[in-house]
Amino acid sequence: MNKILIYLLVLLVLPAMLLAACQPAAQTPAAPTAGGTDSGRCGDRSKLAKEIYLYNWTEYLDPDLKVKFEEECGVTVIETNFDSNESLLATLQAGGAEYDVIVPSDYMVQILIAEGYVMKLDYSVITNIKNMEALNVNQYFDPEQEYTVPWFWGTSGFAVDTSVVKEYTNSWSMLFDPNSPYCGKISMLKDERETIGAALMYLGYSINDTDPAHLEQAKTLLIEQSKCVKAYDSETNDDLIITGEIVLSHMWTGDALLASDPDTGGRADIAYVIPKEGCTIWQDNMAVPTTAPNAYTAMVFINYMQYPEIAAQNAVFVGYASPNKAAKAFIDPEMLANQGVYPPPEVEKTLQWIQDVGDALGLYDRIWTEFLAAVGS
Amino acid sequence: MLNFFRGNKKRQLFGLISPGALWILLFFNLPLLIMLFISFAERGRTGGIASPVVYTLENYKQFFNACVSQYAGPQCDPFLYLGIFGSSVRIAFVVTFFCILAGYPLAYFMARQKPLWRDTLMLLVIIPFWTNFLVRTYALKTVMSGEGLINTILMNLGLISAPLEMMFNEFGVIVGLVYGYLPFAVLPMYTSVEKFDHSLMEAAADLGAPPSRAFWRVMLPMTMPGVIAALVLVFVPVVGAFITPDIMGGGKVEMIGTLINRQFGVARNWPFGSAMSLILMVLVLLGVIYYFRSSSEETRRAM
Numbered sequence: 001m002n003k004i005l006i007y008l009l010v011l012l013v014l015p016a017m018l019l020a021a022c023q024p025a026a027q028t029p030a031a032p033t034a035g036g037t038d039s040g041r042c043g044d045r046s047k048l049a050k051e052i053y054l055y056n057w058t059e060y061l062d063p064d065l066k067v068k069f070e071e072e073c074g075v076t077v078i079e080t081n082f083d084s085n086e087s088l089l090a091t092l093q094a095g096g097a098e099y100d101v102i103v104p105s106d107y108m109v110q111i112l113i114a115e116g117y118v119m120k121l122d123y124s125v126i127t128n129i130k131n132m133e134a135l136n137v138n139q140y141f142d143p144e145q146e147y148t149v150p151w152f153w154g155t156s157g158f159a160v161d162t163s164v165v166k167e168y169t170n171s172w173s174m175l176f177d178p179n180s181p182y183c184g185k186i187s188m189l190k191d192e193r194e195t196i197g198a199a200l201m202y203l204g205y206s207i208n209d210t211d212p213a214h215l216e217q218a219k220t221l222l223i224e225q226s227k228c229v230k231a232y233d234s235e236t237n238d239d240l241i242i243t244g245e246i247v248l249s250h251m252w253t254g255d256a257l258l259a260s261d262p263d264t265g266g267r268a269d270i271a272y273v274i275p276k277e278g279c280t281i282w283q284d285n286m287a288v289p290t291t292a293p294n295a296y297t298a299m300v301f302i303n304y305m306q307y308p309e310i311a312a313q314n315a316v317f318v319g320y321a322s323p324n325k326a327a328k329a330f331i332d333p334e335m336l337a338n339q340g341v342y343p344p345p346e347v348e349k350t351l352q353w354i355q356d357v358g359d360a361l362g363l364y365d366r367i368w369t370e371f372l373a374a375v376g377s
Numbered sequence: 378m379l380n381f382f383r384g385n386k387k388r389q390l391f392g393l394i395s396p397g398a399l400w401i402l403l404f405f406n407l408p409l410l411i412m413l414f415i416s417f418a419e420r421g422r423t424g425g426i427a428s429p430v431v432y433t434l435e436n437y438k439q440f441f442n443a444c445v446s447q448y449a450g451p452q453c454d455p456f457l458y459l460g461i462f463g464s465s466v467r468i469a470f471v472v473t474f475f476c477i478l479a480g481y482p483l484a485y486f487m488a489r490q491k492p493l494w495r496d497t498l499m500l501l502v503i504i505p506f507w508t509n510f511l512v513r514t515y516a517l518k519t520v521m522s523g524e525g526l527i528n529t530i531l532m533n534l535g536l537i538s539a540p541l542e543m544m545f546n547e548f549g550v551i552v553g554l555v556y557g558y559l560p561f562a563v564l565p566m567y568t569s570v571e572k573f574d575h576s577l578m579e580a581a582a583d584l585g586a587p588p589s590r591a592f593w594r595v596m597l598p599m600t601m602p603g604v605i606a607a608l609v610l611v612f613v614p615v616v617g618a619f620i621t622p623d624i625m626g627g628g629k630v631e632m633i634g635t636l637i638n639r640q641f642g643v644a645r646n647w648p649f650g651s652a653m654s655l656i657l658m659v660l661v662l663l664g665v666i667y668y669f670r671s672s673s674e675e676t677r678r679a680m
Binding site for chain 2: 004086089096111115116187190191192193212216222226229230231232233236244245356359361362363364365366367368369370372373375
């Protein structure tokens with residue numbers, strides 16, 4: 001009998017405790033607008049909503065900045081995360097989700113604009129657009145820079161375990177040389193656009209090439225290379241290089257940064273290289289969905305995040321390259337010196353955007369399937 | 378409301394069946410119909426299908442003859458997709474074979490224990506199910522990788538000088554799949570073996586059959602339903618597997634599942650993905666039906 005009572009108590013008390021624990025800490029008076037001097041960074045305060053909904057990649061916004069924005073402007077930022085551009089698109093397509101700010105990558109911006117999911121921005125509010133580097137604005141996905149504000153950008157070069165590979169060059173030949181001394185200790189991304197793209201760039205073609213003959217050449221190169229490739233892996237390639245199973249790894253900047261940072265379980269002797277033949281550049285951007293309930297507040301938020309000190313603080317937190325020129329004065333010079341993250345201008349020129357190739361995507365998938373069938377047999 | 382059902386057997390039955398039936402209709406049959414529809418459409422630029430809808434048989438034709446596609450290269454292999462399907466079937470047979478080979482003795486051993494032990498062993502077989510499949514596969518990766526548990530132990534014992542290549546190849550995929558699907562083979566065979574009357578084996582021995590003959594002629598035929606259930610339960614999901622080949626194969630082992638999965642991701646070709654899913658379903662169904670028919674005849678003859 002006693003036992004049953006205890007069970008009942010546990011059943012009753014536990015959810016209550018959980019609920020209590022889950023209560024947002026900021027339930028206490030949110031004290032908007034009132035108090036403090038106006039910083040001038042919050043736009044027209046009378047038009048601000050109490051909260052905005054941000055749909056973001058994980059670890060992409062310093063939580064301290066959310067607090068700061070709330071204290072300064074009286075707007076609570078409620079953040080939800082997504083893990084791929086495709087799931088962001090699916091969320092918008094399904095409708096019903098009322099986000100104020102979303103963070104799509106380059107090619108997805110193009111799709112979202114074409115499908116009418118994002119609205120034109122008001123640059124009388126987002127005045128900080130002037131702080132952006134030329135590299136990061138007016139690109140193919142938003143040529144007039146009407147819909148998006150750059151947030152972070154990076155590349156897909158390769159990581160090198162310098163404790164094993166003492167001598168290396170900034171060329172894709174490190175990965176594609178069939179007589180590589182590191183044969184069998186190489187990994188490539190598992191992504192038909194990125195991996196075929198790397199082969200195309202090594203061969204001197206554009207990453208968006210749709211000439212079947214060029215893609216055929218890229219396929220032959222990839223099949224030859226496959227003898228030396230341990231794995232095609234985009235998710236755990238950072239672990240593979242940290243444990244030493246591979247020493248050369250086609251990788252996204254973000255993973256390379258994690259792999260080389262002892263604070264995140266990485267090793268300082270892992271370097272990241274942007275190949276001279278060309279390399280993918282990607283960029284995540286802030287945008288406002290056409291369905292946003294608080295569009296004005298969303299734009300104030302986007303502008304706020306691009307004030308130099310604020311953008312710098314976030315860039316230090318996230319570790320990716322900031323597109324904000326003015327922010328660089330506030331970023332640790334050591335971080336700026338990392339050429340894998342902030343490449344010099346001559347390297348910037350060689351970077352290539354992966355653009356939507358339209359129906360030719362079918363050709364890419366065909367080439368990729370043929371390549372996989374050849375590798376498997 | 379309740380009065381509607383009271384005292385009317387037909388209505389009661391209807392009331393009991395309808396929730397489940399509705400569920401299946403809504404969440405299984407309806408999506409299947411949508412898939413069927415999409416499989417006859419053309420690919421949309423951003424995923425989904427092109428609108429206005431153009432009906433085409435292209436997606437099906439392309440699977441059976443990869444050269445009819447507009448993307449076919451000069452040295453096109455008409456069996457590109459069929460070949461991938463073929464190798465998936467081959468892998469699935471190997472996996473099923475090892476699952477049954479390893480599962481049958483285990484099921485036999487379990488069924489012969491005292492009830493308390495039997496339940497404990499059963500629990501041990503089932504417990505891994507409570508962990509997410511993806512997590513288990515990643516765990517297996519840390520055991521089998523070059524710097525993993527097995528290689529580290531063997532290297533430290535001096536049994537091998539270089540790590541064994543157990544992963545990122547077909548071997549790794551097969552081990553991963555056998556590991557993942559073994560319980561599906563053990564459970565139905567256990568049920569059959571447990572029901573088997575072991576005095577029949579004694580009878581066979583009394584009549585002069587050596588143990589191996591008694592097993593092949595008496596026990597195996599009588600527990601065949603369990604073996605066939607195991608075969609179907611393992612074979613069908615393994616043909617379409619995509620997580621294990623992805624993780625354990627290092628992206629180098631292409632199976633029909635990974636191919637289909639890609640059509641709904643980076644390749645953004647839902648119609649071709651839907652067509653292949655349906656073809657896979659029909660071919661597997663035909664295979665299973667054929668197997669059921671032929672094996673039940675065999676079983677009858679054997680008895």
